[in-house]
Amino acid sequence: MVLDKLGQTLKNVTDKIASTVFVDKKLIDSVVKDLQRAMLQADIDVKLVKELSNKIREEGKNEKIKGVDKKEHIIKIIHDTLLEILGKEKKELKLEKKGKKKEPEKVMLIGTYGSGKTTTISKLTNYYKKRGLKTCMLGLDVHRPAAAEQLEQLGKKHNLDVFIDKDEKKAEKIYKKYEKKLKEYDVVFVDTAGRHSLDKELVKEIKNLGGKISPSHTILVITADIGQAAKKQAEEFQSALDVNGVIVTRMDSTAKGGGALTACNEVDAPVYFITTGEKIHDIESFNPTSFISRILGMGSLDTLIEKVQSAVDEGKSEKMKKRLEEGKFTMDDLYEQLKSMKGFSLDKVASMIPGFGKMKNKVPEGMLGKQEENMEKWKYAIQSMTKEEKENPEILNKEKTRIQRIAKGSGITTSEVKSLLKQYKMLKEFASSGKDMQNMDEKQMKKLAKKFGGKMKF
Numbered sequence: 001m002v003l004d005k006l007g008q009t010l011k012n013v014t015d016k017i018a019s020t021v022f023v024d025k026k027l028i029d030s031v032v033k034d035l036q037r038a039m040l041q042a043d044i045d046v047k048l049v050k051e052l053s054n055k056i057r058e059e060g061k062n063e064k065i066k067g068v069d070k071k072e073h074i075i076k077i078i079h080d081t082l083l084e085i086l087g088k089e090k091k092e093l094k095l096e097k098k099g100k101k102k103e104p105e106k107v108m109l110i111g112t113y114g115s116g117k118t119t120t121i122s123k124l125t126n127y128y129k130k131r132g133l134k135t136c137m138l139g140l141d142v143h144r145p146a147a148a149e150q151l152e153q154l155g156k157k158h159n160l161d162v163f164i165d166k167d168e169k170k171a172e173k174i175y176k177k178y179e180k181k182l183k184e185y186d187v188v189f190v191d192t193a194g195r196h197s198l199d200k201e202l203v204k205e206i207k208n209l210g211g212k213i214s215p216s217h218t219i220l221v222i223t224a225d226i227g228q229a230a231k232k233q234a235e236e237f238q239s240a241l242d243v244n245g246v247i248v249t250r251m252d253s254t255a256k257g258g259g260a261l262t263a264c265n266e267v268d269a270p271v272y273f274i275t276t277g278e279k280i281h282d283i284e285s286f287n288p289t290s291f292i293s294r295i296l297g298m299g300s301l302d303t304l305i306e307k308v309q310s311a312v313d314e315g316k317s318e319k320m321k322k323r324l325e326e327g328k329f330t331m332d333d334l335y336e337q338l339k340s341m342k343g344f345s346l347d348k349v350a351s352m353i354p355g356f357g358k359m360k361n362k363v364p365e366g367m368l369g370k371q372e373e374n375m376e377k378w379k380y381a382i383q384s385m386t387k388e389e390k391e392n393p394e395i396l397n398k399e400k401t402r403i404q405r406i407a408k409g410s411g412i413t414t415s416e417v418k419s420l421l422k423q424y425k426m427l428k429e430f431a432s433s434g435k436d437m438q439n440m441d442e443k444q445m446k447k448l449a450k451k452f453g454g455k456m457k458f
């Protein structure tokens, strides 16, 4: 798997954040430490690692976000920062059918020895063929004797069209030889010779070849093993030649892939594809967003982020939060919330209470229960209450006949009305004691939990 270690750490870190009761300095320090270690192991630039650490520390100190869940904010910061350093936008290698154009698209792959050019050529040829384009490969690596053979084998194995000339030593001559034939294709992928490094000779050769075949795309192939050094390599190739983008190979066989990917983004060399093995299908279009979701191991990350964002945007929740804090939360408020929000749950109300969001996973089971299904019933129950009862639901506890009347009026059982009252009471008590919840210690928290008849796991 790609970037195994970093992914595992990110998962652990998000779990740690989610399961810890308090977002305090201790948690922030340990999260930052874990992230730093994993990012440096993935060979990500120290500067970027520091940036992320600082952002998390700042968020930890941010006093403004209390009612909404700070944990989710921190997870979002980690996600967004990673996205930023990997390249926010997905850049695609868009190749089209030739149509009326005279020339096919010519995609030339360049790079150092063994970076994976030839293997990647076959993968791309297959990839775009499967997507409906007429594709072929042209072997112009005249330096390595076995290069043409390798391409030929790959073509045979995967049923791809190949143009090579094992005896010709001049790349442009091979091109000339097939120029006419190549016009039958939508896309021609051109394999070129590499060097140990980017030297003058290689630049001259590629420039010369470029002049002859005028490629529509020149793509640099970089192996992930070189990690951060990808920056220097991409920079050098970019300044010497007209490079459109990068393909990072061998993401499967190194821990340093993070360095290679972030390095390319730093020098503004879009990563079109990553390759993850030697087989023909081991190539994927590089999409930073889904890549991060995957290494974070959270399919539901988008949902989580949405939740955080809506929590941030909700000006309405502010008003309600205030009422909760002031202990003025009535049945009417609860009803308004039930009415206006689809998929609303008491969890959500609870999460608006300062500090509650942090501990909602620790709340005794059954305390907030499965309210979703009760919501409809409760709405009717509240509708059947008098004004006095709504503002002061406590009076209901003393008078059984009132509860019976409400149950009858709303067509639900008395025990369902009682459960509504119980939940309401708990919320309100939590809210009024919640003023100091931010600073409550574990002992106080346990005491509070006991009061509500449950045990909290820490």
Ligand SMILES: Nc1nc2c(ncn2[C@@H]2O[C@H](COP(=O)(O)OP(=O)(O)O)[C@@H](O)[C@H]2O)c(=O)[nH]1
Binding pocket: 111, 112, 113, 114, 115, 116, 117, 118, 119, 120, 194, 249, 250, 251, 252, 253, 275, 276, 277, 278, 282
């Ligand atoms: N594990 C792994 N090996 C790869 C990948 N891409 C290429 N290789 C291997 O890297 C070696 C060099 O690849 P090659 O295409 O010949 O590189 P070239 O010299 O740039 O043409 C070969 O043994 C490939 O099988 C990849 O994504 N993962």
Ligand SMILES: [Mg+2]
Binding pocket: 117, 118, 119, 141, 147, 191
């Ligand atoms: Mg090769």
